[in-house]
Amino acid sequence: MKTNEKSGFAKFVDSFGLPRLIITAFLLLLLIACPFVGADLPTQISNIISRFSWNGVLVLAMVPMVHSGCGLNFGLPLGIISGLLGATLSIELGFTGGFSFVMAILISTPFALVFGGGYGWLLNRIKGGEMMIATYVGFSSVSLMCMMWLVLPYKSPNMVWGLAGKGLRTTISLEGYFNQVLARFLAIKIGNFTFPTGTILFFALLAFLMWAFLHTKTGTAMTAVGSNPVFARAAGINVDRIRLLSVIMSTWLAAIGILVYEQGFGFVQLYMAPFYMALPAVSAILIGGASVNKATITNVIIGTILFQGIVTMTPTVMNNMIHMDMSEVIRIIVSNGMILYALTRKTEAAA
């Protein structure tokens, strides 16, 4: 991306993409407007950074399936559910503090592998309609789990409904468990500005592993399968196996992603919450310049910053301008607007 300086601005626009340039400009404008409307700039910037750190892994989870040609993973809730099972079981089993985070990851892994395996098996049967089916896999798994959260024999008083003594609550506080475990690690604090070093490092580690994977033999095969499955088959690749692998990776990353999100957010959200996690992640990677079959780590980083930046900044600035608390309304309008915009750009080639 950085090889084009010599050929001037036009080339830069070409490689970075005009839509991204406009969104970046808008985000900068919002940041500049901050002090004038009375919002605290350092707070806002830390806000963007921490939201980026919460969501980064979820967006990263899109990459393997895009590479293998399975399209955007609208079935992200399936992976998220694995993560939620990991988180709740870790609490149920009595782990606390940072260790509960490690256990949550370990416990959610087998769920992610099994769910991802079944999901991948399904997607291999309906080649060409992956994204549509993925959406429904997401929907139905959320609905199924809505029942399961009530039925499963959880006992921990921190998680079940107080009066009934059974069934999980919709929101579970992570205070005393893994709230902020990553974010607090080596965190940098200057006045109102905080930098969640641990979370960023964790994301960087996963992103590096993903980048490295795409440079291995199997990773190369995955990209080729996405680029032209017939070519890959003619080159002796077992296309279905590679696709299955990509779906499992995506599902596992989604499970990790939601745990990272929860440790930052401080709560486990159950029931319908996973439902709303897929579209922002899909939008972020699209805004980052990925297309349905091409995505890079750079797309993930740029996309997450832009999407989360706009979604956090617009309501704040608007609120302060009109002196009325409409942040929730504006947030919904902006985030859905961004999703809508991103989906219309779905076919746009990678930057």
Added chain:
Amino acid sequence: MSEEKTPLLQMQGIKKDFFGNQVLTDINLTLHEGEVIGLVGENGAGKSTLMRILFGANMIRETGGYEGEILLNGKKVQFHSPFDAIAAGIGMVHQEFSLIPGFTTTENILLNREPSRKSLVSDIFSDRMNTLDRKKMEERADAAIRLMGVDLDRKMLISDMPVGHKQFTEIARELSKDHLKLLILDEPTAVLTEKEAEALLSAIRGMAQRGIAVIFITHRLHEILSVCDRVCVMRDGKLVQDVPAKETDIPQITRWMVGREIEGKSEAPKEDTARNSSARTILSISHLWVDMPGETVRDVTLEVKEGEILGIGGLAGQGKLGIPNGIMGLYQAGGKVVFNGEEIPLNSPRKCLDSSFAFVSEDRRGVGLLLDESLEWNIAFPAMQIQNKFLKHYLGGLIKWRDDAAIREVTQKYIDELAIKCTDSRQKARELSGGNQQKVCLAKAFALEPSLLFVSEPTRGIDVVAKSLVLDALKRFNRENHVTIVMVSSELEELRQCCDRIAIVSGGRITGIFSTSESAEKFGALMLSNVI
């Protein structure tokens, strides 16, 4: 034919190229009222393109139009769409059916030209609200069907019909147009049985008597001779012969179709034709069947000798493409393939590649290339995946890291060797011209260093210069690396230039294997001998 009258149709100096690839050069064709001409030529000779130009197909205009003039009744015409052509009295029956499966014969024949009745509603709104006059429709459909002299059920749904009846329905639709002057039939008998074809031929004679001119495209040459007044032979985008049907015969037409250097040069001896005569058999194929749509292989038994270039020729649709595709496991296949004494399991691309086969597919863009990836990836990918080349190993082989430097090096080597025109090795394959894409496909196969190479239609859709480069590269690869090559091509001349022996496929079976020096007539006869 009355020579003094202005001809119904004159095509003068028609030229057409697709992105710089000349497919038609200087075609002059004249057609009188009531005349039937047979248009023959190998696949890719330009017949269909010529007819598309005449019919005003959108695809011609989208690819930059054509040069030359078309005169209808002495007046210059320029069709902007098939609708213009239809309005001018030209009808065309395509190779692929354009019928609505859920409609009856009658409805299909009169589609969008239905006789209608006015009603109160249509008076108020528009003619689109007229009701159909079913009775009159039946009558008109009946008349059109009778013109053909066959029996069609007017109320049968298209989806229930045998394929021959669909073909007749298409023709009846054209005949039902009152002002039809010229009918183009593009391989109408290909799907018909003997008897149906006979009925169609008599229908064509009947049309000619009523003054309708017919352009009849077919591969069945005896049909041409029995029904046509004149035979026009096309080859390589040129109209090479235009003679009265009475003055020629099948062997002569075949010769015109296939051989360009019948007189003398085709005998040009290959340096060492005999060098392989004693070589051992490296690959033996027995009773191979392949279920490849449009290229079904029925029962092929064939032996390939070590170090030779074996050509496989034949007309399109006869199954020659199915052979390499089936062996390489890209389509469902059965039979027995033995390579170097070992049986190769079918339906498994990986097993073939592991046995050091390589395949250059005829479907360059679909199978042969990663269009959106760099040349480096395209060339190195199979070798990397199958033979673990271009990889660096870390942690005791646990991590197989892509070695981009080695990939670049090998790509650069092939770019130089095959003179691939590109900006650099990181250019995307999509951006290359057809000929250069083909060279990338070859480089990909060469990088595998196979001991047996299948090449399918290596020169399809590329220009003359690129063609000779590709063929030379293949020959060199065969000589220098002692690689056995099986080359499938629909261009006989190309096979004769490169190969040691040529097998001809017809009707999904091998109908004969000749040495290259055999006359073109014999090859032609073989190609047509078993046509289905």
